[in-house]
Amino acid sequence: xxxxxxxxxxxxxxxxxxxxxxxxxxxxxxxxxxxxxxxxxxxxxxxxxxxxxxxxxxxxxxxxxxxxxxxxxxxxxxxxxxxxxxxxxxxxxxxxxxxxxxxxxxxxxxxxxxxxxxxxxxxxxxxxxxxxxxxxxxxxxxxxxxxxxxxxxxxxxxxxxxxxxxxxxxxxxxxxxxxxxxxxxxxxxxxxxxxxxxxxxxxxxxxxxxxxxxxxxxxxxxxxxxxxxxxxxxxxxxxxxxxxxxxxxxxxxxxxxxxxxxxxxx
Amino acid sequence: xxxxxxxxxxxxxxxxxxxxxxxxxxxxxxxxxxxxxxxxxxxxxxxxxxxxxxxxxxxxxxxxxxxxxxxxxxxxxxxxxxxxxxxxxxxxxxxxxxxxxxxxxxxxxxxxxxxxxxxxxxxxxxxxxxxxxxxxxxxxxxxxxxxxxxxxxxxxxxxxxxxxxxxxxxxxxxxxxxxxxxxxxxxxxxxxxxxxxxxxxxxxxxxxxxxxxxxxxxxxxxxxxxxxxxxxxxxxxxxxxxxxxxxxxxxxxxxxxxxxxxxxxx
DNA sequence: GAAGGCCGTATCATATTGTGAAACCCAGCC
DNA sequence: GGCTGGGTTTCACAATATGATACGGCCTTC
Numbered sequence: 241x242x243x244x245x246x247x248x249x250x251x252x253x254x255x256x257x258x259x260x261x262x263x264x265x266x267x268x269x270x271x272x273x274x275x276x277x278x279x280x281x282x283x284x285x286x287x288x289x290x291x292x293x294x295x296x297x298x299x300x301x302x303x304x305x306x307x308x309x310x311x312x313x314x315x316x317x318x319x320x321x322x323x324x325x326x327x328x329x330x331x332x333x334x335x336x337x338x339x340x341x342x343x344x345x346x347x348x349x350x351x352x353x354x355x356x357x358x359x360x361x362x363x364x365x366x367x368x369x370x371x372x373x374x375x376x377x378x379x380x381x382x383x384x385x386x387x388x389x390x391x392x393x394x395x396x397x398x399x400x401x402x403x404x405x406x407x408x409x410x411x412x413x414x415x416x417x418x419x420x421x422x423x424x425x426x427x428x429x430x431x432x433x434x435x436x437x438x439x440x441x442x443x444x445x446x447x448x449x450x451x452x453x454x455x456x457x458x459x460x461x462x463x464x465x466x467x468x469x470x471x472x473x474x475x476x477x478x479x480x481x482x483x484x485x486x487x488x489x490x491x492x493x494x495x496x497x498x499x500x501x502x503x504x505x506x
Numbered sequence: 507x508x509x510x511x512x513x514x515x516x517x518x519x520x521x522x523x524x525x526x527x528x529x530x531x532x533x534x535x536x537x538x539x540x541x542x543x544x545x546x547x548x549x550x551x552x553x554x555x556x557x558x559x560x561x562x563x564x565x566x567x568x569x570x571x572x573x574x575x576x577x578x579x580x581x582x583x584x585x586x587x588x589x590x591x592x593x594x595x596x597x598x599x600x601x602x603x604x605x606x607x608x609x610x611x612x613x614x615x616x617x618x619x620x621x622x623x624x625x626x627x628x629x630x631x632x633x634x635x636x637x638x639x640x641x642x643x644x645x646x647x648x649x650x651x652x653x654x655x656x657x658x659x660x661x662x663x664x665x666x667x668x669x670x671x672x673x674x675x676x677x678x679x680x681x682x683x684x685x686x687x688x689x690x691x692x693x694x695x696x697x698x699x700x701x702x703x704x705x706x707x708x709x710x711x712x713x714x715x716x717x718x719x720x721x722x723x724x725x726x727x728x729x730x731x732x733x734x735x736x737x738x739x740x741x742x743x744x745x746x747x748x749x750x751x752x753x754x755x756x757x758x759x760x761x762x763x764x765x766x767x768x769x770x771x772x
Numbered sequence: 773g774a775a776g777g778c779c780g781t782a783t784c785a786t787a788t789t790g791t792g793a794a795a796c797c798c799a800g801c802c
Numbered sequence: 803g804g805c806t807g808g809g810t811t812t813c814a815c816a817a818t819a820t821g822a823t824a825c826g827g828c829c830t831t832c
Binding site: 254256257258260261264268271272292293296297300302312313314315317318319320321322323324325326327328458459492493494495497 | 520522523524526527530534537538558559562563566568578579580581583584585586587588589590591592593594724725758759760761763
Binding site for chain 4: 275288291295
């Protein structure tokens with residue numbers, strides 16, 4: 241008797257539910273149907289108990305039974321998942337985290353999405369703290385290759401698409417620092433890949449620098465970029481980890497899970 | 507005491523889980539955050555009980571708490587849902603149901619997906635029952651406008667795209683019955699829309715008729731068509747409901763939920 | 773500004789609920 | 803045929819979740 245539970249328990253989260261989650265964890269770990277024995281083994285539950293819980297979940301479509309004694313995640317989860325997805329909204333999910341970042345850094349934090357060959361800024365922290373309020377109003381647009389956020393998208397596109405973009409747009413320069421040649425831009429994107437964050441070093445506007453990190457949705461698609469923009473003299477490269485972390489947090493909030501660490505919680 | 511449960515219970519599906527599902531049902535019904543009271547009311551659970559269960563679910567990400575006492579479905583469901591989605595495979599899900607249909611009708615049952623301007627058949631029931639085995643081998647291709655399955659996709663595309671298709675392909679005819687003019691094809695698609703199934707009346711091959719119904723995935727996209735093909739003399743229009751039903755069953759199996767009846771189960 | 777609701781959360785004795793050892797059953801295998 | 807090894811079902815037991823009650827914010831009302 242008594243739970244010989246492997247891990248620690250938070251408070252009193254109804255053992256049944258906790259066990260249920262354990263089972264779902266195991267099921268989500270193996271993409272193929274799992275046998276009862278296996279489940280019982282890995283969760284540390286009695287086969288009997290596991291069976292009972294699984295049966296209950298089966299009745300509601302949480303799990304499906306193929307061969308008797310063989311279980312896998314059920315479509316009901318897909319239904320519910322889609323419901324969640326439909327209510328998720330990047331701006332709303334991002335805003336609180338953006339504000340947190342804004343508190344920490346004290347500079348403008350922006351959320352930009354791609355629209356064709358441009359980045360459009362859809363959200364911006366609007367505290368009055370910073371006296372010199374630089375930059376992008378909400379709704380502002382800018383070419384991909386001169387913005388930090390835009391570079392994230394260009395990298396995602398891959399080299400062939402980058403070439404087309406270059407040909408299509410001619411890579412216009414807005415400041416002396418703008419990267420207006422394909423090789424220069426390509427090298428820059430390589431840097432972005434290595435760092436996981438992108439920079440804009442006075443490429444769109446003199447005296448303005450940016451750092452941006454990618455935000456991905458539940459299917460792994462790059463859906464937005466989070467950027468901090470500040471006057472060049474106040475800019476600090478130390479922000480990079482913070483920006484990246486915040487972007488990751490937002491990604492998580494909208495359902496992104498790192499490819500290597502699947503949905504399993506434990 | 508005693509469960510004053512509204513509905514009937516299957517066997518002994520662990521009350522807690524059943525209750526949990528009730529809560530999820532209510533949560534999935536309202537797309538916005540729901541208050542504890544509301545939940546308790548609609549599920550018939552004691553506020554205290556509801557609270558406890560919700561807390562447990564909250565600990566695992568099944569539900570999220572915004573304002574205290576305000577609950578909504580959590581991202582964990584999205585994670586699990588995506589896992590389910592990734593393992594779902596139309597062919598595998600469709601096959602058993604196709605075989606069932608094949609039993610009932612005794613004619614070839616085919617599964618076709620779109621590939622550019624063609625339908626390609628990716629699965630076919632292969633019982634030896636019917637001596638005269640007509641039709642499409644797996645892997646066979648055919649233009650959209652002369653196949654029942656193809657018409658489903660053309661209808662989905664809408665009129666403008668249909669015009670482009672017509673211009674692009676020239677609507678070649680394969681038999682005297684083929685519809686080779688835009689007006690004729692457009693009228694035909696109207697029929698498809700009204701009936702919910704599409705027909706092919708010896709349009710691809712003399713003496714061969716088909717009925718097809720649409721298969722949709724969890725996001726409502728048309729992903730395949732299910733068709734029954736038979737020699738014209740054996741063909742029966744009575745199959746239509748059966749084909750439609752089977753296609754609907756397959757859709758359900760891969761996560762499609764009818765738009766008007768959301769994920770709620772009860 | 774105090775009183776009164778209202779709603780979410782925490783407490784705790786109670787008995788209803790889920791538990792798990794053992795029995796059962798069904799295949800497949802020696 | 804008997805045996806092993808899984809899945810499923812049973813059942814007496816007590817640990818478990820239950821829900822009446824109490825608590826504590828917060829807002830509205832008077």
